[in-house]
């Protein structure tokens with residue numbers, strides 16, 4: 001079947017009518033890749049799948065929510081949208097606003113967003129405003145302004161964002177023809193964990209799946225308000241997409257973890273970077289650091305024996321889906337910093353062979 005974007009594909013599950021003008025860049029339908037090499041680490045106990053959301057049009061899952069948020073805003077007569085962003089929301093909002101011919105204003109924490117994301121928001125023509133503060137400050141401003149002016153807030157507080165993002169859960173079930181046993185994902189502002197849980201729950205209600213997956217959410221250690229149980233004033237982590245000290249959907253994230261018998265855990269930057277390099281070197285998949293936390297989390301839980309008791313009554317491996325939320329090209333600085341640099345040599349065959357290890 002021809003792919004026409006998440007709204008047309010999952011229309012019956014989404015808050016759209018025949019009159020809603022659909023703004024789409026044909027987002028969704030991202031691959032669910034078997035992590036055959038990393039799965040070897042788990043000695044047949046786990047079958048790991050990677051939902052590569054970095055292959056959406058603006059290279060993050062935010063596009064799923066943005067197609068619905070921007071379409072519905074347009075349907076209600078909006079002329080402008082605004083968001084606070086650690087980067088990917090601004091890139092996505094800017095692109096969909098451009099496609100829908102809406103004005104777009106984005107508030108970003110000064111100096112704290114990855115290069116690729118900034119380049120997108122700028123080139124798509126958004127008004128990009130850097131705040132001398134962090135994401136949480138930017139979100140407070142965006143909430144205040146959009147409550148007073150005719151501008152639609154397209155952060156994940158906007159329920160249309162959640163509706164669009166839940167379609168990723170549908171896709172996973174449609175491809176697996178069942179639900180996974182576990183799903184691992186990064187947690188920042190906690191919109192996406194809310195969305196996946198809603199998606200799985202609706203699919204179960206409709207009889208499309210029999211069981212709900214356990215939801216495993218991961219926060220970076222320096223930015224783990226939900227794990228610590230209180231807002232973090234000055235969150236720190238190299239995973240800028242989840243550098244959030246006071247998640248807007250905190251309560252829903254806790255509910256998703258608790259109601260599914262999952263958990264929310266914290267993972268160090270070092271563990272994130274190890275998983276980041278592992279995905280690139282062993283699976284050929286380039287993600288941004290925040291996305292790698294899903295893998296880092298599974299490795300940590302596996303080592304702790306978390307999955308031991310959970311597969312004893314079955315011979316088949318447990319199915320775990322890791323959500324890879326954003327593409328690695330978003331943050332090229334980190335990739336280069338974490339790698340050894342190219343060797344510089346004279347243009348001679350001898351020299352190449354020597355460096356390549358053939359001499």
Ligand SMILES: *Cc1c(COP(=O)(O)O)cnc(C)c1O
Pocket residue numbers: 060061062088089156186187188189190191192193241242288290291325326327
């Ligand atoms: C936005 C984002 C997250 C966090 O998602 P939330 O819905 O804020 O929890 C994680 N990874 C990437 C790449 C993102 O862009």
